[in-house]
Amino acid sequence: MSPDPSPLSPPDTGDQGRDILSLRDFRLRFRGQPVPTVNGIDLKVAAGEILCIVGESGCGKSVTAMSIMGLLPPRSSEVLSGSLDFLGKSYDLRHENLPAGQRGNQIAMIFQEPMTSLNPSFTVGNQIAESVLQHQGGSRAEAMERAHDMLVKVGIPAPRQRLNEYPYQLSGGMRQRVMIAMALANDPKLLIADEPTTALDVTIQAQILDLIRDLRRETGMGTMMITHDLGVVAEIADSVAVMYGGEVVEYGPVTEIFDNPQHPYTIGLMSAMPRLDQPGGRLAIVPGSVPSMANMPSGCRFRSRCAFAHARCADPAPKVEAAPGHSVACHFAPLEQNLAVTA
Template structure:
């Protein structure tokens, strides 16, 4: 996409409900030969949870960090990327999200709540800081807001917890505190990077419930980064599957899971041990993810794809195959294009 200034015009009026639109993000780390994020476009609607799913190194977290403007300028170079949040437009290759919006309109929570909370400050002061920073007011008002938020995220005894330190809380409670802090300023977008990965399964279920309830309450749009297809099925409205810095398939979650098209999506789903299909050998995705420097040209999955041909050296476009369901594969749907004999 070609842009001439920091502020771009919004030409399409198709999605009035879109709270966040990212177009064609391309990002490279200093000293690397290849783009880590290669043309990623995402759209989040009001009240919708978009899950970005993929394995380590697929660029999902980097995409989120780039959205938030959390990548240091000197090490990450964004060569293209247009971000629209509500009515504001940003050209990420020129400037990052302004500080007034970060933590205010767009909030983020992280995987490991222990390392994202400051161990030296009380919970109340940490939540209060976010409120004071963006809304002003007195310390007492900020603390009152903090207490209200703790109640909202389901922490018992909020007035007492305000005065405790992070080490006095369990992992699940810390994540609740992170969520309280993120939502203290009523953001319109929440970016959650693997928010439940460090938690036990019963606590994970509680946190997913909480995010779902808060979403219903506030109508915020949510981008959830995860590697767990189960979590995606649980909470997402739509899903984007990433591999090697590219979105290979995206669409409404039911459509993608019931009718997966990209060989990588199919491979991921087959590789997951299922409760309802025990025993036997799991189908695998052969090999491992190449390093960024060794990513093949064209379709980046082709070095691990059983169906790859020389055609795959040209990059397949992310094209619609059904309403809102898009896939980037030359051979989709597979059953029409290939046959396998033993």
């Protein structure tokens, strides 16, 4: 079965020279699956930009990030197509990944659960210092001093004491800060943050988001943040990519996506958010569930759950520019015009 053509490209920033990372036409299939798990993904991140990738669990957000980092085992996955431009160098992802020397150095990743990402057998200081030694060399004393400086930078109290503590001795918020300190210890150009505020209370979540914003402002690094929380997206994003069923269905500036959502799936996500001006009201739902890869519909992958589904939706969804820089993969976009015609 031939994969559907790429439904969507990211908006043109107007400054191609500033792009840190550009992912083009990325398709990946896990062994034994009949269709691509991730299908035709185009993303890019510029210096100083925070791109949020949003969608429900299983939509391909983390798979895309892990593929960028080259962390998926080749025995269980197959890249069908895709090119990655990172810091001016191109990689054909069918045959090559980012060099190991780039990971943790020029590009770094924060994983979902810091307690399972940090090694329980080593102190916090040793784990951060190991990353510095791996990529920058120098003495262990210098690396430990860099670890201390990073703990100060991410706002951990009593940093000298924390250097000698183990992950289990820290709170969830402090462990997440340690993960950020480790990721940023080598001054990466791009940070990938996979659900960095999961399982944190709202106060700590706000602190982590403030920290990422501050570090972005200080260092100019680009950030790709993966989340299913639209509140986080509204708080921190510059641009948003909405994913469904392994595809990007809507892409654009955060204000445009929130003020003028055009894809039925994006509208469903927005409608499901609690509202302070409607206390006690029932939340809207997106009916049904994401189809399995074995039963993924042809054409628009959302059509089995879409209230506006039409026979034409069995064909691949076109890329429509709903507004400058705002792309939508839907036959009916812009909805205000086309739904009235087809009703």
